Amino acid sequence: EAQVTQNPRYLITVTGKKLTVTCSQNMNHEYMSWYRQDPGLGLRQIYYSMNVEVTDKGDVPEGYKVSRKEKRNFPLILESPSPNQTSLYFCASSFGGRIGSPLHFGNGTRLTVT
Amino acid sequence: AQSVTQLGSHVSVSEGALVLLRCNYSSSVPPYLFWYVQYPNQGLQLLLKYTTGATLVKGINGFEAEFKKSETSFHLTKPSAHMSDAAEYFCAVSDNFGNEKLTFGTGTRLTIIP
Numbered sequence: 001e002a003q004v005t006q007n008p009r010y011l012i013t014v015t016g017k018k019l020t021v022t023c024s025q026n027m028n029h030e031y032m033s034w035y036r037q038d039p040g041l042g043l044r045q046i047y048y049s050m051n052v053e054v055t056d057k058g059d060v061p062e063g064y065k066v067s068r069k070e071k072r073n074f075p076l077i078l079e080s081p082s083p084n085q086t087s088l089y090f091c092a093s094s095f096g097g098r099i100g101s102p103l104h105f106g107n108g109t110r111l112t113v114t
Numbered sequence: 115a116q117s118v119t120q121l122g123s124h125v126s127v128s129e130g131a132l133v134l135l136r137c138n139y140s141s142s143v144p145p146y147l148f149w150y151v152q153y154p155n156q157g158l159q160l161l162l163k164y165t166t167g168a169t170l171v172k173g174i175n176g177f178e179a180e181f182k183k184s185e186t187s188f189h190l191t192k193p194s195a196h197m198s199d200a201a202e203y204f205c206a207v208s209d210n211f212g213n214e215k216l217t218f219g220t221g222t223r224l225t226i227i228p
Binding site for chain 2: 040090
């Protein structure tokens with residue numbers, strides 16, 4: 001089954017404790033992206049990757065890191081989480097370079113930072 | 115820069131009534147336009163998209179949307195609401211340069227009244 005898999009689904013952590021949210025897709029997509037969803041703000045892009053070893057900042061990259069060492073994986077790293085990073089996070093992928101290709105989303109990771 | 119405005123963060127309609135969710139966009143170039151739906155505890159799924167050609171676009175589950183360039187709008191409609199349509203709906207815009215960057219609206223939560 002074609003899918004984007006995020007782990008974990010729920011995560012509670014404390015301020016400053018490094019964490020990684022994993023994302024993997026099995027559709028051979030070139031493009032991958034991370035979004036955060038907050039009430040009243042919709043989805044805002046954190047980072048995206050057009051291909052392996054190519055990453056770029058989205059609209060709200062502060063406090064986050066990403067890497068794209070393999071085509072299928074695109075982990076999101078919070079080196080020192082803070083309470084304002086409490087949010088619902090989504091990973092998404094698509095065929096890069098194909099105009100209008102739709103994004104496929106994972107089921108989300110709900111992160112709480114205390 | 116591109117942007118999306120969704121009028122009404124919450125919309126309630128009776129079962130069997132017309133569904134109308136409003137979306138206006140701003141883009142300096144001809145846009146690609148999308149509607150995504152998010153069911154509880156799930157990621158976003160593509161409902162429909164407009165890239166080029168026919169301005170009336172049909173999507174899944176009986177939804178359709180019409181691209182009106184003169185009004186910079188892409189409103190989503192369904193003639194008869196069903197209980198299963200209860201969800202959050204997001205309008206999104208991208209430019210046509212193939213960089214895959216989507217800008218989302220803030221979402222409209224649709225409630226269906228039995």
